[in-house]
Amino acid sequence: MLALLHTSPVHVPVFDALRDTDAPGLPLRHLVRPELLAAARESGPDAVAEKVAGELGALVRAGAGAVLCTCSTLGTVAEAAGPALGVPVLRVDRPMAAEAVATGSRIAVLASVESTLAPTTELIADEARRAGRTARVRTVLVPDAWERFTAGDQEGSLAAVADAVRRVREAGGVDALVLAQASMAPAAERFADGGVPVLASPRSGLRAAARLAGQ
Template identity: 65%
Template sequence: MTPTLALLHTSPVHVPVFEGLRDQDHPGLALRHLVHEELLARAGAEGPEAVADAVQELLVRAVAEGADAVLCTCSTIGAVTEARAAAVGIPLVRVDRPMAAAAVAAGRRVAVVATLESTLGPTRALVEDEAARAGRPVDVTTVLVEGAWERFEAGDRAGHVRLIADAVDALEGVDAVVLAQASMAQAADHATLAVPVLSSPRPGLRAAVAVLRVGADAKS
C-alpha cells in the first residue's frame, strides 16, 4: 500500500502549492489535505496553545483515516503540532524546520520575515532551537511586513509578494533570511538581496517524504 502523507493547512491556498510540488518532485505520492482556517484565527487571537487540543483531535483523526505521517504547513501552530504529534505517536514534520536549519547553516545573523505577528515568535524560537541542535551561535532579528497579509487575504498576490520582496531587499547585515510562512514562498524569487532567502514548502515536503520512506522501510 502506498504511504499517505496528511498535510495540515490553515489556508486553502496551500493545497495547489503542495500538489504542484508533489507533481514536480514526488510523483505518485499520496497526499491528503486537512484545511482548518479557524486554527490560525484562534491561535492569532489567543496564542498557539489555545488550539493544542483541537490539533491533537485532528491528528488522531488523521491516523484513524490512514495517514502515515503529517506535514504541518502553518508556522504559527507548528510547535504545538509537534508536541501533540509526539503524544499521538505519529511522525510529524514542521514545514519550516528544514528551512530554519538551512538558515542556521548559512551564518550567525538570521532575519525572520513574516506577514503575521503571531508567526514571528514561533519562527524565531524554531531558528534558535535549530541553532542549539547544531551547536552554532545565532542572532535572530524579526521583521513584520505591514500590509502584506491584508493584500494576501484580498487576493492581491502580486502586491503581497512585492511588499515582502521590498522588505527583504531593505535588510542589512544579515547572513540569511527566513520567509516565515509558506504563503510567502514566491517572494524568494523576487528578492535581490545577496544572501540566501529561504522559503519552506519545497524543503518541508522533501523532509516529510523522507520520514514516510523511513516508516515504509521499517514496515517492510
C-alpha cells in the same frame, strides 16, 4: 500517505505541484482549517493545541504515515502532538530553519502575521542548539502583506514582502533571510541572484516530510 494540515486553501495546489516534481506518486491528504489560525492569532497557539491534536489524530486514523503542518504559527503545537500519535509530525519550516542556521549566525525573519514571529524565532534557536551553533535573530513584520493576501491580492502581498526583503538586504548585517510563512514563498524566487540567501519553507518541508512518510 502524507497528510498536510493547512490554514489556507491556497496551499493545496502549491504542495500538490511540489509533490508532482519532488515526490511523484506520494499520496497526499489535505486538511484546511483557517479557524485554527484565527484562534491562535487571537489567543495564542497554546489555546488551540488540543484542537490541533484532535485534527492530527483524525488524519492518522485515516491512514496518514506522517503529517506536515504548513502553518508556522501552529508548528510548535503540531509537533508537540506527534509523540502521542505514533507517526512523525513535522512543521514545514523546520528544514528551512536548519538551512538558515547552517548558512550563518545572523538571521532575519520576515513575517506577515505577528503571531508567527515568536514560534519561528524559537524554532531557529532550537535548530541552532541542535547544530551546536549560535543564532542572532532579528524580526521584521511586513506591513499590509497579510491583509492583501487574505483579500485575494496575492501579487500585492508578494510585492510587499519583496520590498521588505530588499530593504533588509540593503541594510546588510545578515547571513540569511527567512520567509516565515509558506504563503510568502513565491517572493524568494525574485532573489535568486547570488546575494544573501532568501529561504522559503514549502519545498524543503515537503521533501523532508516525504522522507518521513517513506517516499
